[in-house]
Amino acid sequence: MFANDTIAAIATARGEAAIGIVRVSGPATLALLDRLFHHAGGVPASRLAARTAHLGEIREPASGRPVDQVVLILYRAPRSYTGEDAAEICGHGGAMPLGRILSLALAHGARPARPGEFTCRAFLNGKLDLAQAEAVVDVVQARTxxxxxxxxxxxxGRLSALVRRARDAVLPVVAHVEATIDFPEDVPELPRPELDRRIAAAAATVESLLAGARAGRIYREGARVVIAGRPNVGKSSLLNALLREDRAIVTDIPGTTRDVIEESATIRGIPIRTIDTAGIRPARDPIEAIGVERALAQIADADLVLAVLDASQPLGADDRTVLVRARGRPAVVILNKRDLPELRVAPADVAGDLPGAPVVAISALQGTGIAELEEEVAATLLGGRGPAGDDALVTSARHQAALEAAAASLREARATLTAGIPLDLVVTDLRGALAALGQITGESASDAVLADIFGRFCIGK
Ligand SMILES: Nc1nc2c(ncn2[C@@H]2O[C@H](COP(=O)(O)OP(=O)(O)O)[C@@H](O)[C@H]2O)c(=O)[nH]1
Ligand SMILES: [Mg+2]
Known part of the structure; x- marks a missing residue:
């Protein structure tokens, strides 16, 4: 992982394509290309301009046989992705040309790159920090x-900049406190409120990153949206309206949906698993009882509950059960069947059972109000955070865990400080916070963590 020999790999996807790229990085890159690359203008590869496209041919050195016509892009250290001498050999995108170019590179001084090794070298050479390196995979794998x-x-580097801002607020405090401990006669102690003010600034940055972490996770991993309500309010109709297809069976017979139905959709760019459930009421038979049990379990586990009511009927006990069960979870109340002439539920009627939840009137049957509902779903899930602003959102569970550890250490430090306990204990807490923040950008990530992160990359990245 930490060697500085020369590596090579096919960097483009397998299969047939117009072009494909073999990537080479390391000190032997130019010597290797001097043997393999024949420039159309006759200039040896090692004398060609860097960061410029050069037309030529890859030939087998022993026989002189042509392997492929290519465009070569050279990079000289440190001005490359990896920070080393590097090259991208752009050949034709087929298994035979790319495979032959790669095996010639391997026969002339390179070894096969391990997964993520190019990006790992970029990290080790200071071209990217760890959070940036992790983002490479997220860019490639983004689905929305x-x-x-x-x-x-x-x-x-926007996330990294905020993490560094928190570090930079803490570092001078550590330096100052250590100086007062080491040289008590020479360095006057800053007043504790002043130290606390600086730690509080770091804590505020960390807390604001954590506040966005839920939205970040939802964008990355998707959200479980559970449609709940008593029988016949239109839950299955709503599922179909959100999916824009007839997935769930809809009838006027209460109790049609007896089990949980789960389907994927995208709402305002958020990957959603929409879960239709059995109607909640005192069950009439053991099968329905299991369905109701599962529906209640789904509500408890939801990222968002869509509590559906039939607006043409007065609120009943089963409706109230649904609303009360959704308490404490992010929820949107839906007044369905707004197309019917006589409406008997107003938004104010639900406030007592499920305070604070937004209320949206729709007709699942006619597909009206669905756009407003989707807007409300996105807003409630994200708590107002999203890529529309220019926030850096924490999307990784690893980063979230590190931020939580940093926040806890900063809280400890402030408590210690205000309790008047000796300052060396404050330093211990602050060092803990710095180490946690350094896990994100990589200053304090262990070899095992690095191996785990880069091991998830594919070869050639
Ligand atoms: N008028 C009207 N009827 C609806 C609407 N949504 C659902 N229904 C009807 O209500 C009945 C129950 O719908 P369904 O989706 O199966 O309800 P579920 O038991 O909650 O899943 C069916 O006859 C639907 O056609 C609506 O928006 N307006
Ligand atoms: Mg149903």
Missing amino acids: EPALTLAVRQLE
């Missing part, structure tokens, strides 16, 4: 536009 935007922002 917001996920892509967030990953690219992380790659640009």
